[in-house]
Amino acid sequence: MEITEKTAVQAQPYAYDYTLEEWQEWIAANGEPGFRAGQIFEWLYVKRVTGFDEMTNLPKTLRDKLAQEFDFVTLTEVAKYESKDGTVKFLFELSDKNAIETVIMKHNYGNSVCVTTQVGCRVGCTFCASTLTGLKRNLTPGEIIAQVVKAQQLLDATGERVSSIVIMGIGEPFENYEAMMTFLKVMIHPKGLNIGQRHITVSTSGIVPNIYRFAEEQTQINLAISIHAPNDKLRSKLMPVNRRFPFADLIEACQYYVAKTGRRITFEYALMGGVNDQPEHAEELAQVLKSFPMAHVNLIPVNYVSERNYVRTSRDDIFTFQRILEQNQVNATIRREQGSDIAAACGQLRAKHMESGAR
């Protein structure tokens, strides 16, 4: 099935849009010595400058050429919310005035950043605020990268670093696949932000062709599948994407991924009161996932979505669901809630912002 990737409106590339290899090509095409590419990359990701003028070991002529041909991504902070648990959520405005969300989460093992990959989303999951107004456009690689650089710049003040990344913000990353891969290449590059591959997780709603594609990429990056239902019928109700890529095809793609990569998949399961959280759902899910030797289910008690009227699963039902999975040898954890006091769930801040007439 065809996957369309709407191109972003962009006059010229952003400095963050290029991998090191692409910088090497650009440098060669411009007749500059090869080592300049590494210098530019270091200024961008190690020294984290915000303008070409600051790249003081580059000749002035090269700095001028860079400034003529590239822009820096501007992420204008529209709002910043800090939770009692240390979670910080940002609403940023892009140069075209579209708004995106980025979250920094504090864990005992380090700081994690949750990035947005699209302005809005067309996938239409019924429990998600990000999709309420559809997809506006894809982010460029640089606009995704800028979110992590910005987070790192903020953490620089306290000598901390971004130690992990989750691609679980607004958007379906597998519908902006090329940009996502460029983002990942820059994130994991030893001369870039040097984030360990196993500390990065990409989450998809189940864009089947790109699960096969990702299996061929030979990375150590974690894959999470938003499954949210144990069968085709219920999943189609909750996630319209299931009508494009049916449940059986999704499971087959996941089995291929595991066989090809030898890596486990995390299955995300958002529990919605009375909808998909009953013991029979847990039993059915366990039967589906039993065929995965290392399957791991991450249970997410869903936040109340006013537009959808979903309610929270009770504490007892959450634990019952988990117990049934584990009794069937399917490993399951319950996601620790972060930032619930600041509407940190995907798309909630942007939705509120748009209600006030913004984009």
Ligand code: SF4
């Ligand atoms: S949950 Fe993710 S894929 Fe589904 S609508 Fe929201 S942003 Fe899109």
